[in-house]
Amino acid sequence: MQCPKCGADSKVYDSKPGREPFTRIRVRDCPNGHMFKTVEGLLPAEDVPPRATQTPRDVTDRIIRLIADEAGIEVGAILGRQRSPKVIEARVRAIRTIAAEFPGWSFARIAKIFSMDYSTVGYWLKDDAFRTAKRAATRERNLER
Numbered sequence: 424m425q426c427p428k429c430g431a432d433s434k435v436y437d438s439k440p441g442r443e444p445f446t447r448i449r450v451r452d453c454p455n456g457h458m459f460k461t462v463e464g465l466l467p468a469e470d471v472p473p474r475a476t477q478t479p480r481d482v483t484d485r486i487i488r489l490i491a492d493e494a495g496i497e498v499g500a501i502l503g504r505q506r507s508p509k510v511i512e513a514r515v516r517a518i519r520t521i522a523a524e525f526p527g528w529s530f531a532r533i534a535k536i537f538s539m540d541y542s543t544v545g546y547w548l549k550d551d552a553f554r555t556a557k558r559a560a561t562r563e564r565n566l567e568r
């Protein structure tokens with residue numbers, strides 16, 4: 424994203440959940456020392472529900488369903504035991520979106536949704552684990568073409 428002051432390419436300096444579900448506030452900086460904030464949606468805006476009317480379960484169900492739809496797989500696949508790269512990537516994205524949306528939740532609480540061990544949630548929240556999952560899914564998609 425370009426710096427609004429000088430037009431140089433900016434980098435993300437910090438990132439935290441926004442006030443609305445599925446949004447993140449990013450603090451960015453450019454090589455010329457300008458800092459600015461952006462609010463970025465993780466999902467299409469029309470799919471963002473108002474927080475007040477949603478229980479945590481509604482929000483986690485919705486996150487999982489939207490990510491499943493986007494990946495072209497069933498919700499049951501995300502919640503199940505399938506190990507194909509495409510399913511793993513979607514499952515990891517769901518775990519990370521829920522963790523960002525509910526920063527106070529323990530690994531164990533998130534793990535319960537996916538019937539997995541809490542240490543597995545901790546593993547998938549590591550950026551390099553996520554990058555590896557994304558790379559594997561990209562390879563799989565390229566092979567399908």
Ligand SMILES: [Zn+2]
Nearest residue numbers: 426429453457
């Ligand atoms: Zn700048």
